[in-house]
Amino acid sequence: ATTLILDDSTYEPLEPLQYLAYEEAENFFHQIGQNTYYIIHPEEILADNFALWMMNKTPSKRVTSPNVLSRMADIISTAAKDRS
Structure with missing residues (x-):
C-alpha cells in the first residue's frame, strides 16, 4: 500500500505523481x-x-x-x- 506525496506549501499531489510506501511513513499512525x-x-x-x-x-x-x-x-x- 502507498500514499501520495503532497507539496508542502500547496498540499497538491506532486507532479509527476509520487508515492510513499507506508513503511516509509514512520509517523503515519502517530498522526492518525x-x-x-x-x-x-x-x-x-x-x-x-x-x-x-x-x-x-x-x-x-x-x-x-x-x-x-x-x-x-x-x-x-x-x-x-x-x-x-
Missing part, C-alpha cells in the same frame, strides 16, 4: 491514531474520530488513541474562538 481501522481516506479517518469525540465525553475502551480526539477538540475549540 488507532481509533479506526478505515485508514484509506483521510476524510473517513477524521469522520470516525469526530464521531468518537462527539459520543464519548469520557474515554472508553474503543478509544485507543485519546490524544487524537484531544488534538481534534483543541483545533475545533481554537477555530470556534477565532470566529467569535
Whole structure:
C-alpha cells in the first residue's frame, strides 16, 4: 500500500505523481491514531474520530488513541474562538 506525496506549501499531489510506501511513513499512525481501522481516506479517518469525540465525553475502551480526539477538540475549540 502507498500514499501520495503532497507539496508542502500547496498540499497538491506532486507532479509527476509520487508515492510513499507506508513503511516509509514512520509517523503515519502517530498522526492518525488507532481509533479506526478505515485508514484509506483521510476524510473517513477524521469522520470516525469526530464521531468518537462527539459520543464519548469520557474515554472508553474503543478509544485507543485519546490524544487524537484531544488534538481534534483543541483545533475545533481554537477555530470556534477565532470566529467569535
